[in-house]
Amino acid sequence: MSDKPSNFLATIIEDDLAKGKHDKIVTRFPPEPNGYLHIGHAKSICVNFGLAQQFGGVCNLRFDDTNPEKEEQEYIDSIKADIHWLGFEWNETEKYTSNYFDTLYDYAVHLIKNGDAYVCDLSGDQAREYRGTLTEPGRNSPYRDRTVEENLALFEQMRNGELDEGSCALRAKIDMAAPNMNLRDPILYRIRKKAHHQTGNKWCIYPSYDFAHGQSDALEGVTHSICTLEFEDHRPLYDWFISKLPVPAVPRQYEFARLNVNYTITSKRKLKRLVDDGVVDGWDDPRMPTISGMRRRGVTPASLRHFSDMVGTSRAGGVVDLGMLDFAIREDLNDNAPRAMAVLDPLKVVFTNLPEGHREVFTAPGHPNREDLGERELPFTREIYIDRSDFNEDSSLSRKKFKRLVTGEWVRLRNAYIIQADEVIKNDAGEITEIRAKVVEGTVGADAPEGVRPRGVIHWVSASEGVPATVRLYDRLFDTETPDRGGDDFMQHLNPESLKVLTGCVVEPSLAKGAAEQSYQFEREGYFVIDRYESKPDALVFNRTIGLKEVWERKV
Secondary structure, X not given: OOOOXXXXXXXXXXXXXXXXXXXXXXXXXXXXXXXXXXXXXXXXXXXXXXXXXXXXXXXXXXXXXXXXXXXXXXXXXXXXHHHHHHOOOOOOOOEEHHHHHHXXXXXXXXXXXXXXXXXXXXXXXXXXXXXXXXXXXXXXXOOOOOOHHHHHHHHHHHHOXXXXXXXOEEEEOOOOOOOOHHHOOOEEEEEOOOOEOOOEOOOOEEEOHHHHHHHHHHHHOOOEEEEEHHHHHHHHHHHHHHHHOOOOOOOEEEEEOOOOEOOOOOOHHHHHHHHHOOOOOOOOOOOOOEHHHHHHHOOOHHHXXXXXXXXXXXXXXXXXXXXXXXXXXXXXXXXXXXXXXXXOOEXXXXXXXXXXXXXXXXXXXXXXXXXXXXXXXXXXXXXXXXXXXXXXXXOOOOOOOOOOEEEOOEEEEOOOOEEEEEEEEEOOOOOEEEEEEEEEOOOOOOOXXXXXXXXXXXXXXXXXXXXXXXXXXXXXXEOOOOOOXXXXXXXXXXXXXXXXXXXXXXXXXXHHHOOOOOEEEEOOOEEEEEOOOOOEOOEEEEEEEEOOOOOOOOOO
């Protein structure tokens, strides 16, 4: 058994195994394939797959595909890719609720024959009226006392497509006065004359989630059906179906608090609106809280798993600060991302005391604490680029306020010479276009000679051998902690500076050999990843994952 931190679910499972209640733990992750998975799903994946790993069990991947109107193969493929990327493997092949449609139909017939289900002709509006409220009991449908024979005949007509959509539904016969609204004769089957991505046109009736879920768990031998707290009130219904049907196993449902993160929305409907309205460039836009979006931004699987552990698994709800995820990301990338130099706003420096065509090569570690990442070569030429913000021609600036290059003074180039700025070249608009400078001989890897006092250390890239790149600076998509609180239109809280695209950037040449999704720490800039789709060796594209430190300022 793993030494991972325990939680109340692990305690339950450990106790069940100790008492011999189960020989093997079987959990499941049952996403509906109607959108891309988001950060909340990542938490559920880590919980379900993680518990199965911890106790030597298995976790099933089962697609809850009971609504063909909203489901697509694209979503199925993306969900499978997300789970694999997070580092988990599901038991055997993936499963679908649609695999059990024949059995679920037989179960519905079983309920009808036992007087536990009936076909109801109330319209949707009528059914809501009859259902009652949280403070008032519901009323029995006028169709509740149909005979078994009549219900069987009508249900067969539903299946054969002889009845119109919305004309009727199959409902469980439980208790219209139950305090728990979920027990007030819930719907088992609706008529939907839509082709299904797995079963084609075989069916024109589809089971509800509440009816299909528990029975699918039982058919798969799931021992612990773990879901989030919003399903706690559904558990009595889950248990009612299990008790009424000849299922091969008796699973138990357990609930934990869902993950809520500030500055984030996780409603699939709202995320889809962002995509459909062109606010973002698809479900995997690096600003999206989807797993594929975070992956494209350079968030690592290890950091998401670590974040899940940090948040913990309990029944206590609340909102998690996004800074906790940022911490997990920085911690992982600091330990594992190779270092590199990139100039995002290039300003040319020409060394007047070096000859035309001068070239030498310095070496630098791939990572200061990781010998396994080797060394990288840094070509140094007569002309280099530094970042424009690393130079100021005002020589009166104090060293404390500005620790970079100033006219007439010195600065050290990372892994190279100490240099001194002599002259500034400007265009007709008064903009600085070039700096003339000198290298201080003998200062590579050596202390500064007497009388030379570098203000600080800056990064650089060879002007002739640096590789051009486009760098996309991503930030939080929303400018408020709760973009959809109290019914607010979340679209009114979009951060107008969530994306800045920098062209004309230059990076050290070793990065041209980097693979898609390779992360780097751009020294003094932050963590960046090679875009998995758009980057090419001769036209690199980097996405900023996160800065070196938190710089976000909350807007009032």
